[in-house]
Amino acid sequence: MSPYGGYWKQMRKIYAMELLNSRRVKSFAAIREVVNRKLTAEIADKASAQTPFNLSQMVMSMTNELVIRAAFGDDCKQKAEFLDxxxxxxxxxxxxxxxxxxxxxxxxxxxxxLKFQLERTRDKLDKIFEEIISQRQVALAAEQAEEDLLIDVLLKLKDDRSLEFPVTYDSVKAVIMEIFLAGTETASTVIEWAMSELIKNPKAMEKVQKEMREAMKGKTNLEESDILKFSYLNLVIKETMRLHPPVPLLMPRVCKETCEVMGYRVPAGALVLINAFALGRDEQYWGSDAESFKPERFEGGSVDFKGFNFEFLPFGVGRRLCPGITFGLSAVEVGLAHLLFHFNWKLPRGMKIEFLDMTEISGVTAPRRSPLLVLANPIMPLP
Ligand code: HEM
Known part of the structure; x- marks a missing residue:
């Protein structure tokens, strides 16, 4: 997220080649399985009590746990303090x-x-990072560390003298922090909105669950490789991200040269915001039902997540396109698949779907304003 230049270019390359390439994202499959099993077990507990629970918060904890395990491993002692x-x-x-x-x-x-509070938080974070890094270095030196975690990749690069911009301890801390800020709330926001839209649109809910349960042909142990069979789930994710892009205004840009766009003069240095939220609901591109949730609109089409279709930019566009697409999408697909395969869902005690609040918080990210409170009914046995 640093300004455009040599350092950004180098770090971007590190993201693509080392940190978040598809091989590494695949290697985190076991972590995704562990955190989703934990989530479904917690939901099964709540379901047996038959009381409404806060699904938004549970999904957020799952994505936090996923990123913390991928970054630092499952035995990170400072986990709770770091997440706070x-x-x-x-x-x-x-x-x-x-x-x-x-x-x-x-x-x-x-x-x-404000300045004092920011500095105090920075100092506390710095202290925790120091502890986590030194513990990991001890484990790596003692060859007790088996996994190749995100922190390991960065620590290896720290000693790489061939890099034009040396990776310092500060860059290691900054990249890890950035991954937390960019990768946890975004993924949980997509899951909570997908669940909200599906509960509000029972036909789509029925279709996605039927497809999954039929495709599993009686098998109850959901594995990541099964997700390839769930084509409607993929359409549900796209439609959710069209209506609810988790980063609605993308990252701010700065105009490099004065230019004219549609008769407006944009001076060099002006801050430029791209409204992905508005583009995703524009009737000019999506038709008169642009505000409705209809996953079928993506069926057979070529619109994808890579920023080539300017009316659909949930992961951004151009050279700042999100480098975490593969990581983020796997988290969303696996998380949603577990929720939809194992449970049926309804709103608490006779609440009508028309009354489900669908407003978002307007900030850098756009999660639900009110938490999604639901009741779950276990359908498929948990492993
Ligand atoms: C569903 C999940 C995610 C969504 C919807 C999402 C969306 C976005 C968006 C819209 C941007 C701004 C792109 C632009 O302005 O053109 C962005 C940037 C970024 N994202 Fe993601 N993201 C997700 C997951 C992740 C994950 C899991 C990671 C890391 C593990 C990550 C790391 C980043 C980074 C580092 C940037 C800044 C890139 C740069 O400035 O060069 N994101 N993301």
Whole structure:
């Protein structure tokens, strides 16, 4: 997420070739299975109590756990403390800083205490990172570490003298932090919106569950390789991301040269925001039913996630396109497949689907404003 230039280009290459290539994302399949088994077991517990529960929060915990295990392994002692700090950091991303609007008044951020809070959080995070890194280095040196975690890849690169921009401890910490900020809430947001839309649209829910349960032909142990058989699930994910792109305004751009767009002069240095949310609901591209949830609209079409279709940009576009597409999509597909295959879903105590709140929070990401409260009914036995 650093500004465009040599360092960004190098780190981007590291993301593509080393950190998030498809081989490595595949190697995290066992972690995805563990975290989803834990999630489904927790849901089965709640289901037996027959009381409504907060699915949004449970899915968020699952994606947090997934990323923390992929980054640091399953025995990270600082897990809870680290996740609390990530949450705190995320809350600052959308908080209002006077200096962002009026740089000459930045002293006000000191007076309001914001600067102090940011520095305190940074120091706490830094201390935890130091502890995690040194524990991992000890384990790697003692050859007790079997997995190739994200932190291992970065620590190996730290000693690579051939890199034009040396990877320092600070870059290791920054990349890990960035992966948490970019990769946890985005994936959980897609899952909670897909579940909300499916509950609100019972025909689509029935279709996706029927397809999955028939394709499994009596097998009850859902594996990642089964997901290839679920073609309607793929359409459901696309349609969810059209209506609810988790990063609705993408990452801000800066205009490099003054130019004219549709008669408007855009000066060099202007901040440019791309409204992926509005593009995904524009009737000009999606027809008069643009606001309706209809996964079939993607059937047989060529619209994909790579940013080539400007009316559908859930992972962004151009050179800033999300480097975590494979990681993010696997998390969403596996998570949703487990929820939909094992359970049937309804709203708490006679609540009508028309009354399900479908508003989002307007921030860097756009999760549901109110948590998704549901009842689950186990259908397929858990492994
Ligand atoms: C479903 C899940 C995800 C969605 C919807 C998503 C979406 C996005 C979007 C819209 C952008 C901005 C692209 C632009 O402005 O053109 C972005 C950037 C980014 N994403 Fe993702 N993302 C997801 C998962 C992940 C994951 C799992 C990771 C890492 C493990 C990740 C890492 C990043 C990074 C590092 C950037 C900044 C890239 C740059 O500035 O060069 N994302 N993502």
């Amino acid at each position: 700090l990530v949450r705190e950091t995320l809350s600052y991303v959308t908080s209002f800083a006077v200096a962002d609007m009026y740089p000459s008044l930045k002293f006000l951020d000191t007076l309001t205490g």
